[in-house]
Amino acid sequence: MLQELAEKQARLLAAYCIHAQENETILIQGSTHALPVLEALHREILQRGARPLLKLEFPYQLAEFVNLASDAVLDALAPGAVQEMEGIAGSIRIDAPMPPRKGADPARMQRWGKTLNPLGEIRRQKKWCISLFPTEYAAQSAGMSFEDYQQFVLQAMFLDHADPVQKWGEVRERQTTLIERLSKASEIRILSENTDLTLNVKDRIWANSDGKRNMPSGEVFTGPIETSASGHIFYDLPTLYQGREVQGIHLTFEEGKVVQAHADVGNDVLQAALSTDPGARFLGEIGIGTNYGIQTPSKNILFDEKIGGTVHLAVGSSYPETGGLNKSTIHWDMICDLRSGGEILLDGEVFQRDGVFV
The missing domain is CATH 3.40.1830.10 (Thermophilic metalloprotease (M29))
Incomplete structure (x- = not known):
């Protein structure tokens, strides 16, 4: 095979x-x-x-x-x-x-x-x-x-599938409907047992990740307003970063900046990354996974950030096409699983609950 x-x-x-x-x-x-x-x-x-x-x-x-x-x-x-x-x-x-x-x-x-x-x-x-x-x-x-x-x-x-390109076209169409709703929102709030984070995406552009840049893919993403992140978030899916395992990342944000950070495993890697440059402590991306064909975490960001029912936020550089302005030499996607008791709210209205779009 x-x-x-x-x-x-x-x-x-x-x-x-x-x-x-x-x-x-x-x-x-x-x-x-x-x-x-x-x-x-x-x-x-x-x-x-x-x-x-x-x-x-x-x-x-x-x-x-x-x-x-x-x-x-x-x-x-x-x-x-x-x-x-x-x-x-x-x-x-x-x-x-x-x-x-x-x-x-x-x-x-x-x-x-x-x-x-x-x-x-x-x-x-x-x-x-x-x-x-x-x-x-x-x-x-x-x-x-x-x-x-x-x-x-x-x-x-x-x-x-006989025609993989056609299937990725279907992904693009489905994600277009999500972007239509997200583009009308200003405030995004992410809630779960150990997470309550609010950020602003007003006038930012949402990108449709349909397999052109990541293969596999299945996400929609944008760059949040750099000074808007407020609250705390727990990234519960373990990952490998620069060859080291990192688990249980806790971040607290004030006015967009990471002011407290700790990882249960690999804390030295986390602290080194956040100290790379000033932009490393600000968010460059928020992405929402839509690929429900990927449900098993594999400690690989390329797959895990696409899991339907998860959200990932990257510290570091933004993608300019989204309107993001943050600059850094790093871009580290960290993944929060919302499939059990989590919610995404758009301007106070539920957009996703327990990993399912509503």
Whole structure:
């Protein structure tokens, strides 16, 4: 099944997500553990008349680089890196989750993130997509056998359908109706047992995430007004951030800024991320998951933030197309599960209760 999944996934990424065109240069990045889909992508890009720029990484390469690099290397881009990024038409990144181990020093990781920021800004102005290829570890995290997890990924991307592009079109139409309601709202209030957070989204633009940038997808999102977040929120779904597990994140906001923060597991990672720069303590995104085909948390943000009945808020950089103004070298989506006793209110009216839109 793995090779079949790789071929179908590569076809969808090249034709639908990135829509590679003749003579375009498409950057392809991923771990050697994702080699089947990377090889298939390389072929698909070539067959569409485009030019693949393939960059492979071995497992834990980033941690090794950050820990061993000299200050001069850590704090400066390689010659020609900006020009290379400016020359691409789009990029595809394939994640291949691996077991956490002693990773990069969090403070040095944030320094490297600042160094890479100019490349990220250029990349975000072009076509881009992030996807995932199944690994044994990803299956274990999701509590599934490897075979079941492959089927889970296949179904999450609609690759089990004769026409996946048509299915993603249906997602886009369904989410359009949600955006019509959200666009009329000014205040959003999120409530659950350990959460009471209010923020303002007046005149901000809601984006329809239909698989073009994330595959799989299924969410609507915008950038809240930067100084509006007030209250507290508990992110109960565990995740991996920069190779480290982080669980039980508690954040308190005043005038949009995180003023108190604690994680039950991985608190040092959280504190380092929030100290990256001034924008790291403000929200860059609120997203509402709509993919009810994904219901099992897997410690992977790409999947978990799309779970129907969850909401995620990212500290750090905004997406400019939403009207968001916050700038930071980080963008960390944190996920709050509302499927049992949670609510989303729009200007005081219930929009979602217990994870179901009303």
